[in-house]
Each structure stands twice: as structure tokens, then as C-alpha cells.
Amino acid sequence: MNSPVDIPYKSLIQLNSNSSMPIYRQIADRIIDCILRGHLMAGINLPGTRVLSKILGVNRNTIVAAYEELERQEWVKKKPNKGTVILHGTHPVASKTHRGENLQPASYPTFTGFSFTQTNILDDPFEFSDCEYVFNDGIPDIRLIQISDLSHRYSANLKRKSNRKKLTGYNQEGSEYFKANLCNYLNLSRGLHISGKNLLITRSTEMSVYITSRILLTEGDLVLVGELGYFSVNMILQKNGAHIKTVPIDQQGIDVDAIEIICKTQKVRMVYITPHHHYPTTVTLSPQRRIQLLELAVKYGFVILEDDYDYDFHYTKSPVLPLCSADSSGMVVYIGSFGKSLAPGFRTGFIVAPDNIMAEMRKYLGIIDRQGDILMEQVLGEMIEDGEIHRYMRKSLKVYQERRDYFAELLNEHLADEIEFDLPSGGLAFWLRWKQKVNLSQLAKRCHKNNLFIPKTLMYQNSKIAAMRVGFGNLTRAEMENAVAILKKSAG
The missing domain is CATH 3.90.1150.10 (Aspartate Aminotransferase, domain 1)
Structure with missing residues (x-):
């Protein structure tokens, strides 16, 4: 293996000028020790004799003699046009100890030396299989994605001189160009009335939920979710300290009457809904319940976290607009994803909310995702502007x-x-x-x-x-x- 990594030979090969052992033997023994401990792996090319002699500050002939000793013991082999290559991680005939030393292969610790809080809330629920x-x-279906077009757009933006300055710094605010185009897209397609100051670009829906819950929830806050709901979101809400209570779901979506009954006896901080197509049952929240839910939010002061995870996938000419489009009291935080039909690397999440809370969200995003992805946002903005996404x-x-x-x-x-x-x-x-x-x-x-x-x-x-x-x-x-x-x- 030709390794491009700079291995710290000066630190690994410590020489003792006062030792009775010849320097070349010390070098050979130190290299054997490094092999046995796992610092130097089979297939790695040792430095050329001139290079290593300069690193260690010894005569080149000393390195030549050390390499000859290693080859005599069958630890390395000189290969034409490749140099001196390590043959084994452990020697086939060598003793488990070298020069009487009890050597242990280098490895990373399995356990910490300190205590920490462990939780099963975020245990990975996803499974994978090699079934056909x-x-x-x-x-x-990623097979429907026009990878060549996406790659061309990305490559063109990477080469564009006007983008080079954007790539040399941090920008937690995101691409203003993309935000402007995404605002237009959302306003036209979903009946919103937002500008860039109401929009936060995230990596995914889950990241949007995480940021929102970190800012809006405190330990023990009551959050209402559908009796059958999205497990990932429930995990995030619970991890951020929420107490989750489920509400029945029927053919008209989440039971808003049941929400009101709970509000009369308990302080509800948030209601999480997927009204366009409830997850997992796919039912749409009825217009009457949408109006009723918005009224209850104003009356009891709870946040509506509206997750519109698949709004772009509708087969009717008049899709139901999100609650956010009818919210005049600032009770809805609207989250979704853009480019879900594109390759995973070309997708992004977003949060829509009133100005004041958006200012707090930007602070939090600046901590967990300071660099952003300006280049990708530039590509997505172009796809909106030239109509390609439509x-x-x-x-x-x-x-x-x-x-x-x-x-x-x-x-x-x-x-x-x-x-x-x-x-x-x-x-x-x-x-x-x-x-x-x-x-x-x-x-x-x-x-x-x-x-x-x-x-x-x-x-x-x-x-x-x-x-x-x-x-x-x-x-x-x-x-x-x-x-x-x-x-x-x-x-x-």
C-alpha cells in the first residue's frame, strides 16, 4: 500500500547514541517494534534511504544497512519501482516477544475512562437487508433522477469564479440567492407570504425538528402527537425533554376535539402534525379541523409544528394548502424538505417561522452547522429560477x-x-x-x-x-x- 500519510518516523524511531548496539540495528529493531504494535502496517512503503536518513539525522549507509537487516529477517522486501515494502503485520516465524519485550498491538480504547449518561431513546431503529x-x-426512486444534469450543474458552479469567494468562508445564513428563489417557490406553490428573514435552511426535516424543539421546548413540556406517528420525530422530541401524549387519528386526520379536551386540563406546549398526508396513515387533515386547530392554538397558546414532508407529491390539481398559509397569529412553525425527488445529496430542509424566533434559530444553526453548503444551495436556486425543478x-x-x-x-x-x-x-x-x-x-x-x-x-x-x-x-x-x-x- 502506497500511503499518502506523513508517518512520524522521527517520533517512532528513537535512537540512543550511548547504546552498545549499532545504530542500524536500533533502527531495524524500532521498525520491527512498530510493525508488531500496529503502527506500521503490511503493504506500507518505507521511506527511501535518503529520505529516512535525513529524517533521523544519520548517514544514508546506516539506513541501507538497517533495510538489509529487515529484509534478511523477511520483514520487508525491496520491489522494483516501488521501494521497500513491509510484508507482514506479524512475522510468520518470529516470537510473540521481541528482544524479551512483551509487545501489545496498538489499538484504540474500547471503553472511556469516565462516566457519561447513556440513553436508548436514540437507538437506531432502521434495519437493512440484502433481499432483492x-x-x-x-x-x-433514485433511478429516475437525472444524475448527469445535477452533476453538470454542480461542476459548473464549482468552476465559476464568482463562487470562489463564497467557498472560502463560513456562511451560516445560507445562500441569499437560494433563499430568495425558495421563498418564491414556497409562496407560489403553498400559498405562503414569506421573505428570506422567515426562512432557515437546514440539512433535513429531522434537523429542522431538532433545532425547533431545542429552542421551544424545556424539560417536561407536553407535546401532543398522533397516536400513530413518525418515530424519528418522537425520538427527537423525547430526547429534548418533552413529555409526549398521543391523540387519536381518524379519516379526517388528528382528532382536534381530543386536543381541546387535553388543553382544558393540561398545559400543552406544542402539537406536532403532518396534516397534508398524516404519517403513517396518509390521511389529510380536514379543512374544518385545520381552522379549529389554529383557533385552539391562539386560545391555549401552544405551538403548531407543521411537518409538510411530502407536499410536492400530490396527484390532484388542487392540493390542500398548509396551515402555515392561513396562520395570521404566528402560532405555526412550518418545516419541510426541498428536492426530495432529487438525489439525497441534493436535498435540503427548511424552517419557516416569524422573524423573532427565526433570529434565535439562526444562532443555534450557527453553532451546529456554521459552514452551510453554499454551493449546493446555488445549484438548487438555479433549478428553481430556470424552471428545471418544475x-x-x-x-x-x-x-x-x-x-x-x-x-x-x-x-x-x-x-x-x-x-x-x-x-x-x-x-x-x-x-x-x-x-x-x-x-x-x-x-x-x-x-x-x-x-x-x-x-x-x-x-x-x-x-x-x-x-x-x-x-x-x-x-x-x-x-x-x-x-x-x-x-x-x-x-x-
């Missing part, structure tokens, strides 16, 4: 709508006796409800044996319900057919 077919919770969304939405309809056909054809569902008006997932009692964990195991992976995060089961959130956006027609066939076979 995989259900997810509704993510886009053209791309139209093309991808057509594909996703066709996939939604075909997936519904397959489910009705093969699983009508086992499940029921409502055709989602948007998003990239179905909410499948099992008619008969079924052990979803056992079903998932049977599917796994047949090459279909269903992560545990998609399954919702208690005494009242057995249901799954199943994404279709990442599956082609053939993949859908095979996945549904496996599900049918495993459920039988």
Missing part, C-alpha cells in the same frame, strides 16, 4: 401516479380478501390495514425468507389495529408484481 425486494415508508417534478409525478394506480390494482387483485386501503391522494406510500388478525412480525419473517424485506418501522400493531405503511415510489411495475406476489404467498 424491499418495502420502505415512501421514498423516491419540469422534473411534472415528469416524476406522472411516473409516480402511474405506479400508485398500478400498485392499487395489484393489491385489489391479489390481496383484496386480506387487506383494505384508501387510494392515497399524494405521497409515495399506502396505508394497508389487515382485515383479519395477523402477526405482522411473523409475516415479515416469512416474506424475508421469500426475498422481500419489510422493516419493523413500517409495521403498526396493537390490540386495535394491524397495519403497514408500504412505499411504492421506488418500485417498477415488475418489482411491484413480484413483491405483491411474495406478500400474498407469505400471508396465505
Whole structure:
């Protein structure tokens, strides 16, 4: 291995001029020690004799003699055009000790020498499998992404002289160019009335939730969420000290009457909702409940944290506008993602909120993400300004709508006796409800044996319900057919 790393040979090879052992032998022994301890690994090229002699301050012939000694003991080998290469991490015939020393391979500590608080709240719930077919919770198909166009745009911006100054410093405020274009995009597509001072650019929806909860919540604050909800957000809220209480969900979304009942006896700090398509059931919060929820927020003084995670994926000509568009009292903090249909590295999150709280959020973002990603924001801003994001969304939405309809056909054809569902008006997932009692964990195991992976995060089961959130956006027609066939076979 030709390592580009500058190895600190001066520190590793300590020489004793008063020792009776010749210098070349000291050098050879120190290199052997470094190999045995793991400081120098097999495949690494040792420095040339002239280079090492200069580093150690000895005659080059001394280094030549040391390398000859190492080669005689079969620790290294001289290779044409490559130099002197270490052959072994441990010598095949050498004793476990060298010169009587008890050598231990170098390693990093397994445990800290100090105590710290451990929690299972943020344990990673995600699972992975090498099955050929995989259900997810509704993510886009990266095979539809125009990688070449995105790469060209990024490369062009990287080479542009006008961008070089932007790349040499920190900018926690983000690209003003991108913010201006994103404001226009949100105002036109979602009925908002914002400017750049109301917008904060983040890395993801989860980061947006984290920043918002860190600023708005204190230990023990009561946060209301849907009885069936998004586990990642619940984890973040709990980690930031919130006490979570669940509220029933029905075909009109979160039960606002139930929220009011709680507000009459307890101080509610925040209500987290996904009103456009409730996660995981995909239902849309009704217009009447939206108005009622905004009125309750003003009356009882709680924050509405509105997560519009998949607004761009809708199949009707008149999508329901977010609550934020009707908020005249400053009770809604609106979060979402932009570029979700693009490659993961080209996506970004955002927060929309009134001016005063946005000032505090910028302070916090300046600590956890001071450098930002100006170049990527420049690319996304251009995609908005020249209309490319609109053209791309139209093309991808057509594909996703066709996939939604075909997936519904397959489910009705093969699983009508086992499940029921409502055709989602948007998003990239179905909410499948099992008619008969079924052990979803056992079903998932049977599917796994047949090459279909269903992560545990998609399954919702208690005494009242057995249901799954199943994404279709990442599956082609053939993949859908095979996945549904496996599900049918495993459920039988």
C-alpha cells in the first residue's frame, strides 16, 4: 500500500547514541517494534534511504544497512519501482516477544475512562437487508433522477469564479440567492407570504425538528402527537425533554376535539402534525379541523409544528394548502424538505417561522452547522429560477401516479380478501390495514425468507389495529408484481 500519510518516523524511531548496539540495528529493531504494535502496517512503503536518513539525522549507509537487516529477517522486501515494502503485520516465524519485550498491538480504547449518561431513546431503529425486494415508508426512486444534469450543474458552479469567494468562508445564513428563489417557490406553490428573514435552511426535516424543539421546548413540556406517528420525530422530541401524549387519528386526520379536551386540563406546549398526508396513515387533515386547530392554538397558546414532508407529491390539481398559509397569529412553525425527488445529496430542509424566533434559530444553526453548503444551495436556486425543478417534478409525478394506480390494482387483485386501503391522494406510500388478525412480525419473517424485506418501522400493531405503511415510489411495475406476489404467498 502506497500511503499518502506523513508517518512520524522521527517520533517512532528513537535512537540512543550511548547504546552498545549499532545504530542500524536500533533502527531495524524500532521498525520491527512498530510493525508488531500496529503502527506500521503490511503493504506500507518505507521511506527511501535518503529520505529516512535525513529524517533521523544519520548517514544514508546506516539506513541501507538497517533495510538489509529487515529484509534478511523477511520483514520487508525491496520491489522494483516501488521501494521497500513491509510484508507482514506479524512475522510468520518470529516470537510473540521481541528482544524479551512483551509487545501489545496498538489499538484504540474500547471503553472511556469516565462516566457519561447513556440513553436508548436514540437507538437506531432502521434495519437493512440484502433481499432483492424491499418495502420502505415512501421514498423516491433514485433511478429516475437525472444524475448527469445535477452533476453538470454542480461542476459548473464549482468552476465559476464568482463562487470562489463564497467557498472560502463560513456562511451560516445560507445562500441569499437560494433563499430568495425558495421563498418564491414556497409562496407560489403553498400559498405562503414569506421573505428570506422567515426562512432557515437546514440539512433535513429531522434537523429542522431538532433545532425547533431545542429552542421551544424545556424539560417536561407536553407535546401532543398522533397516536400513530413518525418515530424519528418522537425520538427527537423525547430526547429534548418533552413529555409526549398521543391523540387519536381518524379519516379526517388528528382528532382536534381530543386536543381541546387535553388543553382544558393540561398545559400543552406544542402539537406536532403532518396534516397534508398524516404519517403513517396518509390521511389529510380536514379543512374544518385545520381552522379549529389554529383557533385552539391562539386560545391555549401552544405551538403548531407543521411537518409538510411530502407536499410536492400530490396527484390532484388542487392540493390542500398548509396551515402555515392561513396562520395570521404566528402560532405555526412550518418545516419541510426541498428536492426530495432529487438525489439525497441534493436535498435540503427548511424552517419557516416569524422573524423573532427565526433570529434565535439562526444562532443555534450557527453553532451546529456554521459552514452551510453554499454551493449546493446555488445549484438548487438555479433549478428553481430556470424552471428545471418544475419540469422534473411534472415528469416524476406522472411516473409516480402511474405506479400508485398500478400498485392499487395489484393489491385489489391479489390481496383484496386480506387487506383494505384508501387510494392515497399524494405521497409515495399506502396505508394497508389487515382485515383479519395477523402477526405482522411473523409475516415479515416469512416474506424475508421469500426475498422481500419489510422493516419493523413500517409495521403498526396493537390490540386495535394491524397495519403497514408500504412505499411504492421506488418500485417498477415488475418489482411491484413480484413483491405483491411474495406478500400474498407469505400471508396465505
